[in-house]
Amino acid sequence: MHSNQRELELLGTGGCHLCEQAEEILKTLQRAGCPFRYRVVDIACDDALFERYGLLIPVLRGAAGEARWPFVEEEVLALTGEPAA
Known part of the structure; x- marks a missing residue:
C-alpha cells in the first residue's frame, strides 16, 4: 500500500x-x-459487529470516523482525508 493511501472498511x-x-x-x-x-467486512460473521450495525448497514469506517448509509462521495473522501472535488 502506498504511504498516502487510506484504508476503509465497508461493513x-x-x-x-x-x-x-x-x-x-x-x-x-x-x-x-x-x-x-477498502475491504468488505461481513457483519454476519462477527456477533459484536452484527449487534452494533445490524440495522444500520452499509456503514463505511475509516480513521476519521464512520459514515452511515446513505453516504455520498464527499463523505467517503472525508473519511480518507482527501479533499472533495
Whole structure:
C-alpha cells in the first residue's frame, strides 16, 4: 500500500442491495484516481459487529470516523482525508 493511501472498511452482509450500491460508490472513486483501499467486512460473521450495525448497514469506517448509509462521495473522501472535488 502506498504511504498516502487510506484504508476503509465497508461493513455489510451478503445479499444486501444497499451494500452493493455503497461498494459501487467506492469503486467509482477508485477508478477516478482517489488513493484509498477498502475491504468488505461481513457483519454476519462477527456477533459484536452484527449487534452494533445490524440495522444500520452499509456503514463505511475509516480513521476519521464512520459514515452511515446513505453516504455520498464527499463523505467517503472525508473519511480518507482527501479533499472533495
